[in-house]
Amino acid sequence: MDFNGKTTTSLAEVAKQKEYIELIKTVLSVRFPERAPKAYVHTYGCQGNVSDSERMKGLLQACGYVFCDKPEDADFVLFNTCAVREHAEDRVFGNCGALKPVKEKNPELIIALCGCMMQQQHVADRIRKSYPFVNLVFGTFAFHRLPELLYKVLCGRKRVFEISENKEPVVEGLPVYRDRDVKAWLPIMYGCDNFCSYCIVPYVRGRERSRNPEAIITEAKELIAAGAKDITLLGQNVNSYGKGLQDDIDFPRLLRKINALDGDFMIRFMTSHPKDCTKELLDAMAECEKCARHLHLPVQSGNNRILKEMNRRYTREEYLNLISYARKVMPDLSITTDIITGFPGETYEEFLDTISLVREVQYTSMFTFIYSPRKGTKAAQMPDPVPYETKSRWMRELLAVQEEIAAKRTASMVGKVYRVLVEDETHEKDGRLTGRTGGNVNIDFAGDSSLVGQFCEVKVTQAGNWVLHGELLK
Ligand code: 5AD
Numbered sequence: 211m212d213f214n215g216k217t218t219t220s221l222a223e224v225a226k227q228k229e230y231i232e233l234i235k236t237v238l239s240v241r242f243p244e245r246a247p248k249a250y251v252h253t254y255g256c257q258g259n260v261s262d263s264e265r266m267k268g269l270l271q272a273c274g275y276v277f278c279d280k281p282e283d284a285d286f287v288l289f290n291t292c293a294v295r296e297h298a299e300d301r302v303f304g305n306c307g308a309l310k311p312v313k314e315k316n317p318e319l320i321i322a323l324c325g326c327m328m329q330q331q332h333v334a335d336r337i338r339k340s341y342p343f344v345n346l347v348f349g350t351f352a353f354h355r356l357p358e359l360l361y362k363v364l365c366g367r368k369r370v371f372e373i374s375e376n377k378e379p380v381v382e383g384l385p386v387y388r389d390r391d392v393k394a395w396l397p398i399m400y401g402c403d404n405f406c407s408y409c410i411v412p413y414v415r416g417r418e419r420s421r422n423p424e425a426i427i428t429e430a431k432e433l434i435a436a437g438a439k440d441i442t443l444l445g446q447n448v449n450s451y452g453k454g455l456q457d458d459i460d461f462p463r464l465l466r467k468i469n470a471l472d473g474d475f476m477i478r479f480m481t482s483h484p485k486d487c488t489k490e491l492l493d494a495m496a497e498c499e500k501c502a503r504h505l506h507l508p509v510q511s512g513n514n515r516i517l518k519e520m521n522r523r524y525t526r527e528e529y530l531n532l533i534s535y536a537r538k539v540m541p542d543l544s545i546t547t548d549i550i551t552g553f554p555g556e557t558y559e560e561f562l563d564t565i566s567l568v569r570e571v572q573y574t575s576m577f578t579f580i581y582s583p584r585k586g587t588k589a590a591q592m593p594d595p596v597p598y599e600t601k602s603r604w605m606r607e608l609l610a611v612q613e614e615i616a617a618k619r620t621a622s623m624v625g626k627v628y629r630v631l632v633e634d635e636t637h638e639k640d641g642r643l644t645g646r647t648g649g650n651v652n653i654d655f656a657g658d659s660s661l662v663g664q665f666c667e668v669k670v671t672q673a674g675n676w677v678l679h680g681e682l683l684k
């Protein structure tokens with residue numbers, strides 16, 4: 211296989227990690243002669259992190275670990291952290307502090323922190339100084355090197371910190387452990403080159419690196435064979451997939467290749483940056499029958515001055531043009547978005563432009579965030595005079611508008627029939643199942659648990675506040 215013309219680096223790296231896996235197995239078999247060692251892995255943040263954790267869990271499983279649900283039961287605790295907002299970081303510090311008494315009870319416990327938050331030098335320094343019971347810290351560039359780093363900790367009893375950046379190609383061929391069969395994450399690229407002025411991601415995840423198309427197709431085939439029915443292609447900006455690869459490929463072409471694979475499954479992707487979302491991509495989506503009629507297109511703001519300050523590189527008008535083209539070629543398209551309120555210097559009038567855009571687009575759902583300053587980003591240097599309480603009020607106003615839109619949308623779905631993928635039994639386990647439409651809307655209905663993992667036709671009978679209720683047709 212050709213990894214961007216750097217085959218040897220990648221293969222040598224895989225071979226090296228496999229050697230460490232064997233060494234760890236030997237060490238663990240001596241340390242745990244009676245039982246398998248247990249690992250507790252907790253993931254914060256986005257699907258990209260969830261996917262990285264699946265890969266790290268694959269490595270841990272290969273080392274001989276089994277997984278447990280509580281840090282108190284574990285021999286190895288791993289937190290895969292998120293840096294995107296301060297709140298996420300505070301939770302990690304809090305939960306990490308809570309591990310101190312756990313470690314006191316079980317001094318053999320190995321504690322590791324990794325991911326986006328750790329990739330920041332000031333965070334790693336704080337852990338080094340104030341959390342002496344943490345054994346291992348590593349950043350986003352080293353997650354495939356977990357066996358090597360863990361082996362150092364197991365043998366050396368010294369603390370290990372590894373947060374250097376590297377420009378190596380994506381390492382392929384290491385094992386993956388997935389919690390779920392039906393819904394699967396499939397990373398197609400890592401990193402981000404966009405430098406939106408508020409965002410820490412380009413600093414902590416480095417430059418864009420696309421996976422080789424053959425590696426992606428092979429993994430997609432494996433997923434489909436294992437029963438995956440809802441496959442989400444992941445990247446910080448999937449629309450720039452393929453840049454820098456030797457292969458003649460871009461995202462629309464990759465989408466068509468995956469669509470052409472045999473099997474009854476649905477393809478989603480996230481995240482798309484509007485500046486790179488082309489008509490060609492929307493046409494490809496429309497033509498690919500396995501592509502869910504769902505587009506997550508983060509707008510962030512509906513005001514042109516704010517979009518410029520955010521360095522988003524599109525205008526409100528360009529965004530709205532894309533939406534109307536998307537709806538023209540896919541009339542049943544469900545659109546979701548991300549919005550930030552209270553960007554530095556944003557005025558109430560500018561915020562109202564976001565409200566009017568939300569009314570115009572009629573999103574199915576949205577993720578809303580109050581701006582959180584991130585050290586090292588451009589926006590963190592900008593004057594930010596609006597108090598947090600005011601930003602929260604704006605946020606509530608935005609959510610009220612969205613609720614109104616959602617209520618109208620769900621009411622309009624009553625009486626219609628949808629093809630849903632049955633995801634699970636409901637929490638209450640009351641003989642009802644939850645399914646998801648291609649448009650990413652949940653419907654629950656009475657049905658047998660043997661239907662989990664299958665596509666079914668469901669007629670919507672009632673629109674509740676948060677969920678739709680329906681009846682199974684077939
Ligand atoms: N403050 C608030 N929200 C942010 N996001 C990214 N960075 C910040 C920040 N500093 C939001 C954006 C992005 C989503 C993943 O998180 O809306 O699309």
Ligand code: SF4
Binds near residue numbers: 259
């Ligand atoms: Fe994901 Fe961004 Fe959070 Fe990293 S910082 S986990 S890339 S959301």
